[in-house]
Amino acid sequence: MDLHDLLGYLIHRTDVKMTNYFTKVLKPYGITPEQWSIISVLSSQRGTTQKELAEAIDKNQTTVVRMIHSMERKSIVKKVFNEQDRRSHYLFLTEKGEEIKKTILSVVKDAHHVVSSNLSKREIQQLKSLLNKLYDTRY
Template sequence: MESKHNRLIGFLVYDAQRCITRSLEATLKPYDLTPGQWNLINQLDQAGELSQKELADRTRKEQATITRYLDTLERKGLVVRNKHQSDRRAHVVSITDKARELIRVVLPLTADTANRLVEGIDQKDIDTFVTVLAALKKNADNITGS
């Protein structure tokens, strides 16, 4: 028998994601960053230099969206784009010292936001939730062929 929750999972995940995003937006707002921009800076900090395509793949964003994010981050002095050494048509992106300093300041604040999100939730429940989300993602990827 189908549970009413089975029909609501997509909406509940979407709604929770929007609320979580708003909490991150509030944390990042004083630093003039969006969650999408913050994600790119973190991806580049962790991976080093990446192509725009690699950034799009890692973040599951369209390349046009990545280009807009990078244009903004470049204007803010947080990333630089350089010609790819082996593919003259491509660019590689890396963060600047200014971005590294911003990460040093902002990362503890985003970690605090993440901790506040799970306040009052038993670790066992969080572990189960993470497992269920991974299964949902896998099933969704199977449906779309991703």
């Protein structure tokens, strides 16, 4: 079987290329693609827990803890203790985090248009559907 016939290879190759492009586009703003995913989630789901965030961005909690610490040092994210459960806390974007989101949202949209420019709107919808089907496959 040829390597280019393997879905896993094609998906990984595409992911690497898109991630590298996205990394390059976000670098001037001091944000990584993973940090952008956190900013995006916290912007729409204010007061989320680390566990909820990990599920939303499909990363393990240990990785998310490291990412949050880094973003706290940059004053992008803040933690607020959960009054009902002092072992957990809620995550919020800081004012700086909100400003970063506003600043780079158009950059993110432009990057999306660049990477999907060879596809029609219908093809984009089909691709999303197919990728979600692959992701939801139980094995």
